[in-house]
Amino acid sequence: MQYTKITSTFLDQIKEAVGAANVFTDEESLANYAHDETEDLKYFPEVVVKPVDTVSVSALLKLCNENHVPVTPRGGGTGLSGAALPVFGGVLLSMEKFKKIINIDTQNLQATVEPGVITEEFMDAVAEQGLLYPVDPSSKGSCFIGGNVAHGSGGPRVVKYGTIREYILNLEVVLPTGEVIWTGANTLKYASGYNLTQLMIGSEGTLGVVTKIVTKLIPKPTQSVLMMASFAENEEACGAVSAIFRAGIIPSALEFMERKGVEWVIKYDDIKFDLKDNVNAFLMLEFDGDDLDHIFKDCEKANQVLEQFNCTDVLFADTAQQKEEIWRIRRTMPESVKSNSIYKEEDTVVPRATLPQLIKGIKEIGARYGFESVCYGHAGDGNLHVNIIKAGMSDEDWKNKLKDGIVEIFELTSQLGGTISGEHGIGLVQREFMSIKYSEVHLNLMRSIKKVFDPNSILNPGKIF
Amino acid sequence: MQYTKITSTFLDQIKEAVGAANVFTDEESLANYAHDETEDLKYFPEVVVKPVDTVSVSALLKLCNENHVPVTPRGGGTGLSGAALPVFGGVLLSMEKFKKIINIDTQNLQATVEPGVITEEFMDAVAEQGLLYPVDPSSKGSCFIGGNVAHGSGGPRVVKYGTIREYILNLEVVLPTGEVIWTGANTLKYASGYNLTQLMIGSEGTLGVVTKIVTKLIPKPTQSVLMMASFAENEEACGAVSAIFRAGIIPSALEFMERKGVEWVIKYDDIKFDLKDNVNAFLMLEFDGDDLDHIFKDCEKANQVLEQFNCTDVLFADTAQQKEEIWRIRRTMPESVKSNSIYKEEDTVVPRATLPQLIKGIKEIGARYGFESVCYGHAGDGNLHVNIIKAGMSDEDWKNKLKDGIVEIFELTSQLGGTISGEHGIGLVQREFMSIKYSEVHLNLMRSIKKVFDPNSILNPGKIF
Numbered sequence: 001m002q003y004t005k006i007t008s009t010f011l012d013q014i015k016e017a018v019g020a021a022n023v024f025t026d027e028e029s030l031a032n033y034a035h036d037e038t039e040d041l042k043y044f045p046e047v048v049v050k051p052v053d054t055v056s057v058s059a060l061l062k063l064c065n066e067n068h069v070p071v072t073p074r075g076g077g078t079g080l081s082g083a084a085l086p087v088f089g090g091v092l093l094s095m096e097k098f099k100k101i102i103n104i105d106t107q108n109l110q111a112t113v114e115p116g117v118i119t120e121e122f123m124d125a126v127a128e129q130g131l132l133y134p135v136d137p138s139s140k141g142s143c144f145i146g147g148n149v150a151h152g153s154g155g156p157r158v159v160k161y162g163t164i165r166e167y168i169l170n171l172e173v174v175l176p177t178g179e180v181i182w183t184g185a186n187t188l189k190y191a192s193g194y195n196l197t198q199l200m201i202g203s204e205g206t207l208g209v210v211t212k213i214v215t216k217l218i219p220k221p222t223q224s225v226l227m228m229a230s231f232a233e234n235e236e237a238c239g240a241v242s243a244i245f246r247a248g249i250i251p252s253a254l255e256f257m258e259r260k261g262v263e264w265v266i267k268y269d270d271i272k273f274d275l276k277d278n279v280n281a282f283l284m285l286e287f288d289g290d291d292l293d294h295i296f297k298d299c300e301k302a303n304q305v306l307e308q309f310n311c312t313d314v315l316f317a318d319t320a321q322q323k324e325e326i327w328r329i330r331r332t333m334p335e336s337v338k339s340n341s342i343y344k345e346e347d348t349v350v351p352r353a354t355l356p357q358l359i360k361g362i363k364e365i366g367a368r369y370g371f372e373s374v375c376y377g378h379a380g381d382g383n384l385h386v387n388i389i390k391a392g393m394s395d396e397d398w399k400n401k402l403k404d405g406i407v408e409i410f411e412l413t414s415q416l417g418g419t420i421s422g423e424h425g426i427g428l429v430q431r432e433f434m435s436i437k438y439s440e441v442h443l444n445l446m447r448s449i450k451k452v453f454d455p456n457s458i459l460n461p462g463k464i465f
Numbered sequence: 466m467q468y469t470k471i472t473s474t475f476l477d478q479i480k481e482a483v484g485a486a487n488v489f490t491d492e493e494s495l496a497n498y499a500h501d502e503t504e505d506l507k508y509f510p511e512v513v514v515k516p517v518d519t520v521s522v523s524a525l526l527k528l529c530n531e532n533h534v535p536v537t538p539r540g541g542g543t544g545l546s547g548a549a550l551p552v553f554g555g556v557l558l559s560m561e562k563f564k565k566i567i568n569i570d571t572q573n574l575q576a577t578v579e580p581g582v583i584t585e586e587f588m589d590a591v592a593e594q595g596l597l598y599p600v601d602p603s604s605k606g607s608c609f610i611g612g613n614v615a616h617g618s619g620g621p622r623v624v625k626y627g628t629i630r631e632y633i634l635n636l637e638v639v640l641p642t643g644e645v646i647w648t649g650a651n652t653l654k655y656a657s658g659y660n661l662t663q664l665m666i667g668s669e670g671t672l673g674v675v676t677k678i679v680t681k682l683i684p685k686p687t688q689s690v691l692m693m694a695s696f697a698e699n700e701e702a703c704g705a706v707s708a709i710f711r712a713g714i715i716p717s718a719l720e721f722m723e724r725k726g727v728e729w730v731i732k733y734d735d736i737k738f739d740l741k742d743n744v745n746a747f748l749m750l751e752f753d754g755d756d757l758d759h760i761f762k763d764c765e766k767a768n769q770v771l772e773q774f775n776c777t778d779v780l781f782a783d784t785a786q787q788k789e790e791i792w793r794i795r796r797t798m799p800e801s802v803k804s805n806s807i808y809k810e811e812d813t814v815v816p817r818a819t820l821p822q823l824i825k826g827i828k829e830i831g832a833r834y835g836f837e838s839v840c841y842g843h844a845g846d847g848n849l850h851v852n853i854i855k856a857g858m859s860d861e862d863w864k865n866k867l868k869d870g871i872v873e874i875f876e877l878t879s880q881l882g883g884t885i886s887g888e889h890g891i892g893l894v895q896r897e898f899m900s901i902k903y904s905e906v907h908l909n910l911m912r913s914i915k916k917v918f919d920p921n922s923i924l925n926p927g928k929i930f
Contacts, residue, residue, distance in 0.1 A: 107707055107818035108847075130713065152656045163654055165663070166631055181907045185884035187814045188846040189628055191617045191667050192884045193891055193899065193929050194911045198630070198663035202656055219713035242572055248595065248684035248755065290713065294759045349652045353572035381653040382573075419650035419657045426658055434658065441644045445917060446659045452913040464658050 003088050003461075004068045006046040014049060014091070017059035022097070024048040033074065033092045037139075038082040038429055039344065045072065045092035052097045054172065054180060054211040061209065061458075062178030064091055070461050071176075073205035075115065075147025078139040080345055081427030083150065083204045087462040095146050098211065101125050109217045110169065110186060115146020115210050132220040134161035137423070138331055146210050152202030154423035156253040156330075159380030160288075161218075163423070165201050172212035173200060176454045186214050199449070204425050205460040207453040224252065224288040225295050226317040228326050229306045230279040234258060234363075234375075237281035238355035240309035241379045244285070245352070247305050249298050253286035254380030256355075261333045261374045261387075268336035271329060279312060283379065284330060286323075333376050334385075342390040342398070343374075346406060347430075348413045349422030352382035361412045362386055369405035370397060383422035410436045426464045434465060468553050468926075469533045471511040479514060479556070482524035487562070489513040498539065498557045502604075503547040503894055504809065510537065510557035517562045519637065519645060519676040526674065526923075527643030529556055535926050536641075538670035540580065540612025543604035545810055546892030548615065548669045552927040560611050563676065566590050574682045575634065575651060580611020580675050597685040599626035602888070603796055611675050617667030619888035621718040621795075624845030625753075626683075628888070630666050637677035638665060641919045651679050664914070669890050670925040672918040689717065689753040690760050691782040693791050694771045695744040699723060699828075699840075702746035703820035705774035706844045709750070710817070712770050714763050718751035719845030721820075726798045726839045726852075733801035736794060744777060748844065749795060751788075798841050799850075807855040807863070808839075811871060811895075813878045814887030817847035826877045827851055834870035835862060848887035875901045891929045899930060 004010075015023050024030075025047050034044045051057050064071045070090035077084055086092045098116035105111065106129050113122055120140040126133050136155045137143055147153075149171070154163045171183045173196075183196040190197070200207060231237040237256060244254065259280045265271055285302055287295045303314060317323045337343055350358050359375055366373050370393050377385040386409065390398050410420045414437045420430055434443060443465055450457070450465075469475075480488050489495075490512050499509045516522050529536050535555035542549055551557045563581035570576065571594050578587055585605040591598050601620040602608055612618075614636070619628045636648045638661075648661040655662070665672060696702040702721055709719065724745045730736055750767055752760045768779060782788045802808055815823050824840055831838050835858050842850040851874065855863050875885045879902045885895055899908060908930055915922070915930075 108816040109710055110816060154654050158654060162631060166627060179906045181904060186816050186882035187884055189619050189623060189814050189848050189887035190884060191886045191888050191890045194914055195663060195667055196910065198660060202660055245574055246571060291759055294756055349654050351573040351575060351651050383654050417651035419652055419655060421656045422654035423656050425656045439646060442646045448917040449659055449914060452910060452917060
């Protein structure tokens with residue numbers, strides 16, 4: 001793809017379109033927006049633009065489209081697949097000034113919000129009205145809700161509440177031509193032609209730029225209980241996961257963690273946790289609702305299932321502090337892994353009953369290629385984050401051989417009925433693996449849809465395919 | 466659009482592609498497939514084809530695509546928007562021989578099913594395993610699950626369980642070229658490029674022909690209680706709807722019915738129901754779960770809300786027979802209306818708290834245009850089926866003036882944040898109203914997506930736009 005480099009004349013046009021105060025070309029700005037949370041990758045934009053409203057985004061995209069200048073939209077910069085990296089330079093479009101919660105509609109249980117709002121701030125604001133927006137990725141304290149839409153985000157509560165797909169009703173989107181549409185309606189049902197809302201979700205900023213988001217909200221449960229169960233073997237913990245659902249219980253979170261992950265959290269963070277010698281895997285189960293008696297009944301049923309899988313110990317947390325301490329172990333795990341070793345993260349997802357096969361396979365592949373791995377994730381959804389650790393692997397093998405190992409992991413994932421990303425997206429770093437799962441016919445459909453929205457390929461080029 | 470008429474040579478090619486025993490040109494067959502449940506519309510196909518497997522569908526589509534012959538896919542023929550009508554003649558592709566439930570996977574809580582399976586038969590089969598597939602449109606006894614996918618179907622339980630969008634994980638689809646893809650993965654999460662599964666859902670057979678469906682299943686609740694509440698005024702009943710959710714209660718069904726609908730059911734069917742003089746509107750509320758005590762707590766909370774909206778009476782049904790009798794009133798309503806008068810049905814959907822405004826507006830529009838209406842529907846989702854009754858309207862006004870009234874209803878729907886179809890689809894009869902809600906830019910995106918999948922426009926032409 002050939003793109004036009006940004007000239008000083010063009011920069012003036014950008015300034016005119018979005019206001020000079022919102023345009024940055026200083027070295028520090030360019031460096032700040034050259035990376036996200038994906039490994040140690042760096043790509044420098046030519047200019048960082050922080051528009052303040054839809055009209056400015058429209059003017060900016062129109063200008064860039066007419067001049068073949070690439071535009072990379074960016075949310076909170078917490079992505080793990082490199083989707084916000086400006087690989088062709090051009091304009092880095094930061095949505096950080098779209099910070100308004102426009103409306104929390106307590107009559108309809110809906111909210112209208114700008115894409116630059118931090119997910120946790122939005123959750124707190126609706127919680128004040130007794131409402132729940134349940135899509136809370138680990139990065140909820142810094143990621144933007146717009147980035148969550150772009151990635152089809154999940155988080156621990158998907159298992160009961162569903163992914164972001166089930167909470168987004170309508171989107172205001174600026175197309176590369178500068179035209180603005182609303183993708184759907186502010187309704188819980190929609191059978192009025194192709195569902196462009198659902199098409200935009202997970203499209204990683206390659207089809208349009210989201211400037212307003214209408215979400216569904218639900219009543220916030222007032223009670224919850226958290227259980228942390230210990231197992232001697234990974235496979236037993238993973239095996240218990242599907243048995244929980246077969247017993248008719250739906251927890252509001254069901255997380256898996258390997259021992260090494262917990263060890264590293266203890267090393268990284270000041271967390272007190274009694275890690276016993278015979279324990280190699282953990283499940284966290286949360287149950288929520290309004291009726292504590294009812295919740296305890298579910299816990300008791302779950303406990304019976306866990307016992308069948310040789311669970312060695314169950315910790316019950318029902319005070320806010322106990323729950324927070326246990327959740328902190330899980331939430332700190334990504335940073336702890338990162339601080340401990342050079343690593344690569346893969347976001348596998350499979351039908352949940354195949355988790356024991358997946359984790360066993362990953363360890364076998366690791367043994368053959370000489371890498372270790374730390375696995376954790378949203379086991380209730382069959383979503384396992386596989387952290388590949390460099391450990392004793394030589395620099396050369398890490399650089400040249402590892403890819404074949406990753407290919408094998410994704411081939412296994414695919415054979416089990418799964419896919420190569422559950423919630424982190426494809427972005428830059430996973431796109432070379434797309435053909436493991438998807439045929440050329442399938443990928444060409446995606447490419448052609450891209451062309452419908454963005455014929456000049458100015459929006460987030462170099463991503464997904 | 467110019468299409469090729471089917472010659473006897475071409476008919477032989479079809480027979481070769483799908484087997485002669487699956488090809489029908491007798492008058493009775495052509496007549497049987499010339500209509501669905503939409504008003505009294507009739508369009509005759511040139512041939513009815515009932516293939517038995519994916520390979521045959523692929524061969525048929527390839528042949529028709531190369532020869533510019535239109536193909537209209539058809540499920541159970543219960544549609545209300547005319548989406549299965551072969552308006553350009555050509556091939557009527559009936560999926561009625563795709564009748565296998567391929568697999569009910571009780572480990573992963575998933576099923577793989579062919580599109581010609583009747584929805585209720587599928588529900589019963591999974592229920593035998595203690596599982597729930599909750600998408601049950603009124604026509605569940607005769608509609609096909611494939612037709613439900615094509616229309617993005619809902620039904621009474623959407624309010625708690627979501628629409629079919631939340632239960633379809635993966636689809637095998639034959640494209641007009643004859644190529645076959647799986648649209649996604651058998652997983653609860655998916656962040657691997659554009660979501661073609663979600664794009665296919667609700668596309669009304671215009672993008673590809675679904676030949677296998679992977680659904681999510683959930684544990685089946687063992688208990689339920691049904692309440693039927695009476696009100697003196699429509700607006701009070703509709704007003705109570707959003708208040709129920711604001712009180713933190715999520716029923717598994719929340720239906721609204723106007724008095725006239727109930728009157729007509731009593732007239733049409735042999736139903737005993739004590740219809741009191743001062744009652745003009747009803748709400749049906751169902752609560753489900755595994756714990757009857759917990760359900761009764763919700764009923765009690767709901768009752769308190771209903772009282773605030775001057776509910777005059779509440780009937781509680783907790784035996785299977787009582788529940789069935791009340792549900793029969795609601796389920797028989799479409800047929801009762803149909804048997805009583807010439808009518809047109811519109812499938813409005815709005816944010817639920819605006820229902821009182823919607824129903825008031827519909828009555829005002831009716832008064833101005835001289836038509837009566839009977840409204841009922843899934844009030845918990847803001848989804849109101851508006852049955853426009855000819856009553857005293859002259860034939861000429863019915864033919865010429867009514868359309869303006871319908872336009873006004875949809876304009877009102879749109880102003881309230883809603884859209885022109887919640888679950889019945891656009892098909893043939895609503896497409897002239899699409900521009901009320903969607904801009905030309907928006908519709909052109911849809912048309913261009915259609916071209917990506919079906920450049921020769923052979924699949925279900927004349928529908929949606």
